[in-house]
Amino acid sequence: MAERFCPSCGTKVDPAGEACPSCGRNLPGGTAYRVERSGKRETATWAIVIGLVIIVFGFQLEGGPRIIDTRRGPSSAALIKFEVIVAGVAFIGYGVFSLYRLRDEA
Numbered sequence: 283m284a285e286r287f288c289p290s291c292g293t294k295v296d297p298a299g300e301a302c303p304s305c306g307r308n309l310p311g312g313t314a315y316r317v318e319r320s321g322k323r324e325t326a327t328w329a330i331v332i333g334l335v336i337i338v339f340g341f342q343l344e345g346g347p348r349i350i351d352t353r354r355g356p357s358s359a360a361l362i363k364f365e366v367i368v369a370g371v372a373f374i375g376y377g378v379f380s381l382y383r384l385r386d387e388a
Contacts, residue, residue, distance in 0.1 A: 285297070286299075286309070288302035288304065288305060288307060288309065289307070289309075290302065290305050290307045291304050291305040291307070293305070295309060322380060322384055323381065323384055325380070326376075326377045326378075326380035326381045326384070327377065327381075328377075329373050329374070329376050329377035329380065330373070330374050330377035330378065332373050333370045333371065333372070333373030333374035333375075333376075333377060334370065334374065335370075336366060336367075336369055336370030336373060337366075337367055337370035337371065337374075339366065339370075340363055340366035340367035340369075340370055341363075341367070343359070343362065343363040343366060344359055344363075
């Protein structure tokens with residue numbers, strides 16, 4: 283069999299091994315690696331779903347451009363609405379980035 287090296291630390295590992303003896307990372311092809319990837323995919327998917335729910339909730343909040351007074355700036359309600367929507371976008375960004383990284387690891 284060909285030699286295998288850990289993708290994280292570069293240590294030579296047993297071709298039939300499931301984890302690196304040096305750093306403990308689960309190696310591709312092993313059962314633990316498939317379970318780990320499945321869990322990460324599920325977490326990323328839930329992050330996207332939660333982000334979408336947060337954004338929908340944010341748009342339902344009162345406040346927005348119609349209550350901005352140009353002399354005083356945006357109201358606190360408008361700022362809270364904006365922050366909630368940004369939090370939803372952050373969740374979606376995390377989920378998409380995680381799925382993208384999982385695709386590259388395959």
